[in-house]
Amino acid sequence: MARLTGRMVIGSERVAGTGTAIRAVDPRTGARLDPEYRYGGEAEVERACALAEEAFDAYRATPPERRAAFLETVAVKLDDLTDALVARATAETGLPEPRLTGEVARTTGQLRLFAADLRAAGDGTGPVDPAGDAGPEIRQGRVALGPVTVFGASNFPLAFSVAGGDTASALAAGCPVIVKAHDAHPGTCELVGRAVSGAVREAGLPEGVFSMLYGDGPTLGIALVTDPRVQAVGFTGSRAAGLAIAKAAANRPRPIPVYAEMSSVNPVFLLPEALAEGGGELADAFAGSVTLGAGQFCTSPGLVFAVRGPALDAFLDAAAKAIAGDPGAPMLTPGIARAYAEGVGRLERHPEVEILARGREPDAAVGGAAALAAVDAEHFGPGLQEEIFGACSLVVRCADLDQVRELARGLEGQLTVTIHAAAGDREAADRLLPVLERLAGRIVWDGWPTGVRVGHAMVHGGPFPATSDSRTTSVGSLAIERFRRPIAYQGARR
Amino acid sequence: MARLTGRMVIGSERVAGTGTAIRAVDPRTGARLDPEYRYGGEAEVERACALAEEAFDAYRATPPERRAAFLETVAVKLDDLTDALVARATAETGLPEPRLTGEVARTTGQLRLFAADLRAAGDGTGPVDPAGDAGPEIRQGRVALGPVTVFGASNFPLAFSVAGGDTASALAAGCPVIVKAHDAHPGTCELVGRAVSGAVREAGLPEGVFSMLYGDGPTLGIALVTDPRVQAVGFTGSRAAGLAIAKAAANRPRPIPVYAEMSSVNPVFLLPEALAEGGGELADAFAGSVTLGAGQFCTSPGLVFAVRGPALDAFLDAAAKAIAGDPGAPMLTPGIARAYAEGVGRLERHPEVEILARGREPDAAVGGAAALAAVDAEHFGPGLQEEIFGACSLVVRCADLDQVRELARGLEGQLTVTIHAAAGDREAADRLLPVLERLAGRIVWDGWPTGVRVGHAMVHGGPFPATSDSRTTSVGSLAIERFRRPIAYQGARR
Known part of the structure; x- marks a missing residue:
């Protein structure tokens, strides 16, 4: 297995936290797993947000095919890491190996799907109204929202975690991502976080495109929601945590969208x-x-x-x-x-x-x-x-x-x-x-709700409290739209 | 001029309010204009919301071309009313007649644009992932959100008021609409409201598809935001009022989307x-x-x-x-x-x-x-x-x-x-x-920001505080998307 260091990923640096120490627990045995991970604090939030902001304009300006290639590099790296990921995730989650092997494939498949979407549809530019009696030409485009904070879920240590759907769709849209790693599988997070960061470096992208911090939800997590540089949040987890995040985002001087997938009994x-x-x-x-x-x-x-x-x-x-x-x-x-x-x-x-x-x-x-x-x-x-x-x-x-x-x-x-x-x-x-x-x-x-197909048509979303925003999905191609907004360009540039 | 009655439109009924009395003021002369309009209260809110809820399932199930024909009927009725509308709106707003004549055309043009969009694109169904190794077929569709409350603006007594962009796009999406009429042009509101209600009747649609109430913003207005049957809000007006509405919507047991266009200095x-x-x-x-x-x-x-x-x-x-x-x-x-x-x-x-x-x-x-x-x-x-x-x-x-x-x-x-x-x-x-x-x-x-072209590509929106939700527009075709959400259908129905 790749050696774990217990460190966070802040741009190109590997940073040891100085806060509370946590370790994963193997649910099969109750054993506490090495290494120890220490929470980050204000300094790490500041550094990750500053780097993300610094990276944003250059990253969003990259051609879609370059972002596609970057997502594919992440996918290759994760596929290559399959054995290490499955071994560590099995120990951290108790989920069976075949399920986790499948989850690596699901994760890399989603990265490749979004890459294909970027190659096929670019940045999703909209219609054009030609110049005429009604006025000058109007072209509709899309603008990435800005740095995005992603909270990973406990139950999908790969597909809804560090390089899961939220991260992949935000990166596809042209947004830098800061992940708050989930305490339940910190080692899996480290492996994936290092892989993404390595792909950022290999692609020659600004280092701030990706960071990953360990930390306490109510302090470090909320700081990553309220930082003025952060422009959107993806979350999968409990209703209480999702509502706390949505509230913090709504109470910012400039509120931002929160895509929180929270609770559902799936009747x-x-x-x-x-x-x-x-x-x-x-x-x-x-x-x-x-x-x-x-x-x-x-x-x-x-x-x-x-x-x-x-x-x-x-x-x-x-x-x-x-x-x-x-x-x-x-x-x-x-x-x-x-x-x-x-x-x-x-x-x-x-x-x-x-x-x-x-x-x-x-x-x-x-x-x-x-x-x-x-x-x-x-x-x-x-x-x-x-x-x-x-x-x-x-x-x-x-x-x-x-x-x-x-x-x-x-x-x-x-x-x-x-x-x-x-x-x-x-x-x-x-x-x-x-x-x-x-x-x-x-x-x-005439089927069963478990098993969410990753594709162009999937909607993994729904009315409150299933999610905090029913107008979108956290799985499938439409997820990318969450992290950009329409913009109109009027008139021809001289 | 068509005779004004001072009454609200609640489904097929014309209802006199019993609350505070208001009259429009002619800004040219300072004269108070007849008739008097009285505010509605809880009973009117209850009745309008109940009718809207009752109408929703039948209305959203209408074929898009039937909704298109309905929007076109509204447009014809408003065009026919042009002289009366311009006369009354001139008196109520002091805006020059040519501008208001143009605004009627803009309003009916937008209704016809949305009708054309409905005919061309239906309800905006999305992609289909065919059945295969990856799982059963997934078809993506759209579902209208539910009854929508619309707050008209003072400065466009037609194009951003009773049958303006918010109402037209919500109706196009399949959502019943309840308008809170603007106090500054109650007579223009009455003329337009009666026209829309007449079109509902002629189209054979459920009466609850459209209602229009006069009332106090902080009480009746907020009641139309917090009523559990209301599922989205469109607003154009001041920052203070927009923020109050957004806050009320976010604090509901089930929060709903608010599309508030608020303030901008247009650098x-x-x-x-x-x-x-x-x-x-x-x-x-x-x-x-x-x-x-x-x-x-x-x-x-x-x-x-x-x-x-x-x-x-x-x-x-x-x-x-x-x-x-x-x-x-x-x-x-x-x-x-x-x-x-x-x-x-x-x-x-x-x-x-x-x-x-x-x-x-x-x-x-x-x-x-x-x-x-x-x-x-x-x-x-x-x-x-x-x-x-x-x-x-x-x-x-x-x-x-x-x-x-x-x-x-x-x-x-x-x-x-x-x-x-x-x-x-x-x-x-x-x-x-x-x-x-x-x-x-x-x-x-190389142009000027005044003059917002109604078309397919226009984006009349922007980051907070220009609007409460930057991911959309209140003018142009994309406005319809605000009032529906994606849904996935999995498997073939037997």
Whole structure:
């Protein structure tokens, strides 16, 4: 494995922090991992922001194909690092190797997708209104917003972290990036951060195009949101942290956009015919989506709506068997495991919620058993639509399709909603769809919400509180647009 | 003239308010105009929001060509009303008839442009990623956000008011609209509001697609921002009001987007060669832009930067002559005239600011004389970049181009910046342009910022505080995008 140094990346320098010391924990064993990482403070924030500002004009002026080549260099470097990344990320997150190998490919695939977008569409210039009676020529272009702060997520140590979608799209747009590394996988962050920084150097770009700091969220993190040089923020994580960031950004003398992906329970609607036809396979597939990656996905299906009856009973029996047979898996951090246990505990203590099955406790220091619960629609309320991050899902038994629709109307904004609808469910689906379109950024037909395809059409976003800004996506080509704005050029330059 | 009733438009009903009574004032004479309009209150807000919510799903589901036909019907009705609109708006605003006749055409032209966009591009569906190894098919679409509240501006009683750009673009996107009518031109609002409501009826659309209320900004206005059914806000007006609206929207349990166009001084940069070549014509054109419409444009050039020397002296002499010869014109409201007088008064009292010329006092009850002022760069500070809404411009005399660029760097966000650059100014323009691109939503070469062309490419927007959201425009085709969001459909529906 590449030797880890415990240092931050500030432009071309490797800087040791002097603040609080942290170490990653291997969730499989509970072992604390070397090396120690120390938090940065005001000096590091100042230096990273100054370098980013200094780099901005030169970087945004680079031709799109040069930025494309730079993103591809980052991708090559990460591909070359695959073994080291997977080894370290496995130790830091407890996620299985094949998943992490796939995540490296997903990360580098996204970098290459954005590079291809830059080569194909340049900087996304808009239409031109020719000169004429209506006035002088107007050409529409795009301007990068400025330095961007990115907060990595715990649950995707590669694809939503240092060189993940937020960083890749901001860099593609022509914005320098300052990453606040996630405490849960500091070594993976260091490996990726060094790779990006190396690519900046090889591409001959200004060093301030990329920095990565370790630090405390409420102090260093918020300082990276309120610094006047920072012009936008990308975040994936908890609702509380996302809201704190959005608030800090809104209260700046000059507010800036915050793209925070926060919380979602990804409701699934099983319409009657689909439920009757689906049988045990549907239940197995559902349980597979719930338990995938110990349920640690922002798209994990945490809530199911269906109409009471024999088909639902059969589905629940089969799903309960599948969940009970789940062997469990380590969870990412002790904090996440604790929150999961508390969330499931709230369901267990809820007088009207029935626990249908628990999975097995995983053979790991940090983890929790999967859970399947059910409640009658009459007792479903706001408290039961809060996200429980982990392999837990609650099935709401409804009297009829009108009640299903009524409950759907009361749900909060979501990243995804899923509908299973057979041919005989057409009318019910037609009536439900408009409600669901108002709820979510992605509608999944007859599938499962976990697994977010990286492509041109994907929308990984949705109404508040799924995200802080529903008008965009954090995965796929459209993500680049978050970090630039339209500008009009009027008249011909002499 | 069509008879005015003093009533609000709530869906298909004409409702008399019961709150505070207001009347328009003719700025030419100071006369209070009939009829009286009374403010609405909670009941009217509730009714308008309930109707809008009720209308939303059906309206957003209409085919784009049906919405296009509806917008065209509104346009035809307003064109037919031109004489009545111009007569009433002249009385309410003191703006000259030709300007208002042009504004009707601008308003209906924008409605027709959006109709054409809808016919050409439908609801702006995005790319499709076909099914394959990477996963199921993903199709990207767009979803209208929901009911939209629009606050009209005082200075464009038609083009930025009841059926102006915000309303037209929200309706095009598939969003019902609730307008808070502007107190300064309630009769014009009534005429337009009735026309839109009539078009809703003729098109067979749900009545809640459009309502228009009279009311107090801090109470009724804010209630239309915080109502949970409202999903976005369009606003054109003062910085204080725009910030209050943005704050109210951000503090909602579910925050919503606010598109507030607020304040801009539209800096003009006269580079040395252009200044030397331009001579008296340049000064006359500048004075024409400053005094156009008594300077009551959000794009009025309120600030000029140039390098000291004989060419600037000659320009200032000529501009002073032109300003001194300006006959003046009525201003929109007593409040606006008062604020203008205060703003010019601050310049007059400023120890380092020199008043180069005042225009003549207009022959009107409400108005103010144009003003041209100058200051040396050493004394230019934040207080001198505040917008003075009216025909006033401040020229900043700089030592050299480095100082010009340095001062530009310190400016706030703007709707426009203008550069006059001759062939010999190429290098200076190249160095200045990156600074200006970060400042504004529109860069004007060798022209003047007043006059915002309605077209596909226009960007009437810009960084804070010019607007509350720099990523968009309130004029032109791109404005429609403000009121819808992307959505992904995954998998084929059975």
